[in-house]
Amino acid sequence: MIHGVLFDLEGVLYVGGYPLPGAREALLSLRAAGIPMRFITNSTRMPRGAIVNRLARMGLEVPPQHLFTPVVAARNYLIARKLTPHLLVHPNIQGEFADLLGPPPDAVLLGDAGPAFSYDALNQCFRLLLDGLPLLAMGSNRYFRDESGLNLDIGPFMVALEYAAELEAVVLGKPAVEFFLAAVGSLGLPPQDVVMIGDDAEMDVRGALAAGLRAALVRTGKYRPGDETKVESQGGRVFDDLDAVVDYIL
Amino acid sequence: MIHGVLFDLEGVLYVGGYPLPGAREALLSLRAAGIPMRFITNSTRMPRGAIVNRLARMGLEVPPQHLFTPVVAARNYLIARKLTPHLLVHPNIQGEFADLLGPPPDAVLLGDAGPAFSYDALNQCFRLLLDGLPLLAMGSNRYFRDESGLNLDIGPFMVALEYAAELEAVVLGKPAVEFFLAAVGSLGLPPQDVVMIGDDAEMDVRGALAAGLRAALVRTGKYRPGDETKVESQGGRVFDDLDAVVDYIL
Incomplete structure (x- = not known):
């Protein structure tokens, strides 16, 4: 059973200034189901406050203390x-x-x-x-x-x-084990009950698996055909988009 | 016996616009002893003609066809x-x-x-x-x-x-084996009769050794203490300067 979710941001919830299809719905569905979420990005082009504001302008509500950068x-x-x-x-x-x-x-x-x-x-x-x-x-x-x-x-x-x-x-960011565990720790869950959802086969999926989490690759953002081979052999799952991941979790 | 010499340029024959002590004398002594020389640089900031002119201004006479870049x-x-x-x-x-x-x-x-x-x-x-x-x-x-x-x-x-x-x-430059062998081939000598003299433990010395040449590291130019360990275990020799290398060759 999956009791918590870590989301990568760019390429998973949005690209550029636009939310990806299903992003808002994914957050609402998981929240409604009582599944806690954290947001874990390697983006270092904006301070945390600016990332939170940017997400809000796209209709994606994320409390600053739930965003790990x-x-x-x-x-x-x-x-x-x-x-x-x-x-x-x-x-x-x-x-x-x-x-x-x-x-x-x-x-x-x-x-x-x-x-x-x-x-x-x-x-x-x-x-x-x-x-x-x-x-x-x-x-x-x-x-x-x-x-x-x-x-x-x-x-x-x-x-x-x-x-x-x-x-x-x-x-100091993904794929460092400590970075994943800081986000997981704030959920109060064991790593194996948490899934990381990302578009980067190495940083998000293989990194999370190495830290003991589950992991899902979405075919959006920086995904490139062939990335499946980098994650499936390690135990990662691959989904077309967020809709499909959320269906799987719920 | 050493029958031919390959010289690296920057850090061996000169630094900046100035010849290193013993550089002119080294070329004269080897020429007098009938030992043919080639010049092999990874420098790609100047065309070959400009390098030859620069060497000439420092009193280092190198025919363009003897310079491999x-x-x-x-x-x-x-x-x-x-x-x-x-x-x-x-x-x-x-x-x-x-x-x-x-x-x-x-x-x-x-x-x-x-x-x-x-x-x-x-x-x-x-x-x-x-x-x-x-x-x-x-x-x-x-x-x-x-x-x-x-x-x-x-x-x-x-x-x-x-x-x-x-x-x-x-x-396409050092340490590619083909690059060393093109210079050695123009001497008409087998690689083991030719010594490469350089200040770069990897590109010059280990590269030349991998191509079957002998090799000498000089403690000038980019040399840093500890570089000895990178070359001596591979069969490279280390000398304080060009004077010492030329004494060894002759």
């Missing part, structure tokens, strides 16, 4: 270890770390910086890594889909710096 | 396979491929583009790779040293695209 995970990580970050993140979320800044930095924090991934900015991170700073990555996603098509996400730039400086990043 | 290797590769490249290369070498351009492209060709490695340019390559185009990389170097310190080379951006599009690049 790598920005929150990264803040907790930095504060617990008293680390001052050097940021290579999207301009929209720089303010989320303003209270933690101050020279000299002792960790490099990478987000999905988008066009801010310039050669000079990457080179600056590289030199800090050579000086011995650790690399913290808010996700390791390969790409995401928006209105214009598929786009490079944080992952390619994370592996670029890993390769250059010959080290391994600490990943 | 990935630009030449890439041209040969594209022409042999009748491929039209999409270029993400340094502006200085775009002209070297002008006669091979024309829509639609059927291969993505990556060089050390430096500041031209923008998010938009990388994203454009990524989308072409998803369409099925192969990725050709003129080298896979992690970093290089110039006047300002260590800088990201082509390799990090190659692995970024490999990770994003889930494919493997064809590497």
Whole structure:
């Protein structure tokens, strides 16, 4: 039996500024059935408040404390270890770390910086890594889909710096086990009673399975034919859309 | 006995615009001893003619036909396979491929583009790779040293695209075996009679050893303490500078 649900956001509940068909109905049906939900995204292009507002404008009501993002995970990580970050993140979320800044930095924090991934900015991170700073990555996603098509996400730039400086990043978003377990823990349920629903075969589905959850891939968002082979052998299920997943859960 | 020598350029014969101590003397001594030399660089920020002129200004005489660069290797590769490249290369070498351009492209060709490695340019390559185009990389170097310190080379951006599009690049410069053998072949010597001298433990030394050559690492240029461990276990030798290597050869 499934007693709780984790939703990925972009590509599952919406694409660009538009909700996907069945998204609102899925949340209403699960709520009516008394199944608690959490929302777990690797998006690091907006602060949590802006994501919640954006969802609301699409008719998707999500309480801020039910939304798990790598920005929150990264803040907790930095504060617990008293680390001052050097940021290579999207301009929209720089303010989320303003209270933690101050020279000299002792960790490099990478987000999905988008066009801010310039050669000079990457080179600056590289030199800090050579000086011995650790690399913290808010996700390791390969790409995401928006209105214009598929786009490079944080992952390619994370592996670029890993390769250059010959080290391994600490990943603070999906597919890190701790990230899934923080969301599951807030439900007060054991992982095996919770299903993760996502459009990313690796980050969402394989990540959740590795953390002991169940997992479902939807054929929306960044889904590409052939992704089934990445999840079915691991015990993940594949559905055409949210309607089909909700039918399965209920 | 060593009967021929391959030299890496930047970090071995010069750094920035200045010859390293002993560089001119090394070329003169080997020439006087009748030991033929070739020059093999992964630099893709200048056309071959410009590299030769730059060497000449430093008092280092190198005939153009003795200089092996990935630009030449890439041209040969594209022409042999009748491929039209999409270029993400340094502006200085775009002209070297002008006669091979024309829509639609059927291969993505990556060089050390430096500041031209923008998010938009990388994203454009990524989308072409998803369409099925192969990725050709003129080298896979992690970093290089110039006047300002260590800088990201082509390799990090190659692995970024490999990770994003889930494919493997064809590497056309060092450490590709064919690239070393083209230079060795022009000497008319068997690989085991030729020594490669470089400052890059992986590209120069391990690459040459894998191609059957001998190899020497010099502690100049991008050398970093600890690089010895990457080469000595593979049969590479380590020298403080060119003087020491030339003494060993002669």
